[in-house]
Amino acid sequence: MICVICKSSATAPGHTTVTLERDQSVIVIKQVPAEVCQDCGEYTLDQSTTERVLAIGEDAVKQRAEVEVVRFAA
Numbered sequence: 875m876i877c878v879i880c881k882s883s884a885t886a887p888g889h890t891t892v893t894l895e896r897d898q899s900v901i902v903i904k905q906v907p908a909e910v911c912q913d914c915g916e917y918t919l920d921q922s923t924t925e926r927v928l929a930i931g932e933d934a935v936k937q938r939a940e941v942e943v944v945r946f947a948a
Contacts, residue, residue: 875909875918883913890917894931899942901934903927906946 888910894901908917934942
C-alpha cells in the first residue's frame with residue numbers, strides 16, 4: 875500500500891507508538907501493530923487494532939489517568 879501522506883513510499887507491517895489525548899489525560903500506547911510508511915513514518919491501523927487502542931484509551935480516561943503509558947498486548 876502506498877502511503878497516503880507522502881505518496882512516495884510503500885507501507886510495511888511494523889509497530890508504532892500511539893498517543894491519545896482527551897481532557898486532562900494523555901495515554902501513550904507502545905508497540906501497536908500497524909502498516910508503517912518506510913519513508914515518512916506515517917502509520918495506518920486496521921479496524922480491530924483501532925478499536926482496541928480506543929478501548930485502552932477509554933479505560934485510562936475512566937480511571938482518571940493523567941499520564942498513562944502501556945504496551946499493546948495482542
